[in-house]
Amino acid sequence: MGKVIAVAQQKGGAGKTMLAAQFAVALAEQARVALLDIDPQGSLSVWGRLRAAAPKAAHEVPVEAVSGWRLANELEKLKAAYDYVFIDTPPVIDSDARRAIRGADLVLIPMNPAPPDLWAAEGTLKLAAEEKRKTALVFNRAPAASRLRKRLEAEIAARGLTLLPVALANRAGYANAFADGLGVTEAGPTTQAADELRAAVEALKQLLV
Numbered sequence: 001m002g003k004v005i006a007v008a009q010q011k012g013g014a015g016k017t018m019l020a021a022q023f024a025v026a027l028a029e030q031a032r033v034a035l036l037d038i039d040p041q042g043s044l045s046v047w048g049r050l051r052a053a054a055p056k057a058a059h060e061v062p063v064e065a066v067s068g069w070r071l072a073n074e075l076e077k078l079k080a081a082y083d084y085v086f087i088d089t090p091p092v093i094d095s096d097a098r099r100a101i102r103g104a105d106l107v108l109i110p111m112n113p114a115p116p117d118l119w120a121a122e123g124t125l126k127l128a129a130e131e132k133r134k135t136a137l138v139f140n141r142a143p144a145a146s147r148l149r150k151r152l153e154a155e156i157a158a159r160g161l162t163l164l165p166v167a168l169a170n171r172a173g174y175a176n177a178f179a180d181g182l183g184v185t186e187a188g189p190t191t192q193a194a195d196e197l198r199a200a201v202e203a204l205k206q207l208l209v
């Protein structure tokens, strides 16, 4: 059975959709990966349609979209056919978000290394705790080093929460690749962004063993 990663965070713009797509494509270099879009906004599905026409899309990474009672069924189907399934969730905690978290092996919570993003993560952390799901925070659009980042790292450690040891920086490469229906590992396989993402993927895999 495949592993399910729900990408969740109540804060809009934290990078849920971006990370779901980027992690999925990078992981597709070595495994079978599918995406499930449960955000009614459907950004990931749009990316998937662009991807279908993108000549540089090196791997098949299907994007399914479902909601409501069909979610659990669809997830079971994808788990049976793929090694990893990433779920992109809306910035609300509703019954679909709960279903996604319930079905996940890991809840991945993207955040900018700033207090408001950690505050916004509390709802997701609480829900994951209620469902007894493993969680990992991941810094996105992170400065290489800043006092605030250090402070957040200390706070996360003090609370016994898991932080992915690889942070993703703010890079135009991520946004550009996404706009073309690609991941950075396809758009620029030898860029810093691709190296960073591949390192993040290895760290993510460690959390799933």
Ligand SMILES: Nc1ncnc2c1ncn2[C@@H]1O[C@H](COP(=O)(O)OP(=O)(O)O)[C@@H](O)[C@H]1O
Pocket (backbone or CB within 6 Å): 011, 012, 013, 014, 015, 016, 017, 018, 019, 043, 091, 140, 141, 168, 169, 170, 171, 172, 174, 175, 178
């Ligand atoms: N690491 C990054 N570097 C540059 N731009 C990013 C990065 N992560 C996200 N973005 C951009 O930030 C915006 C919000 O990201 P998105 O994934 O849509 O957030 P969410 O799904 O959490 O609402 C998008 O325009 C996206 O392209």
Ligand SMILES: [Mg+2]
Pocket (backbone or CB within 6 Å): 016, 017, 018, 039, 043, 089
């Ligand atoms: Mg989104």
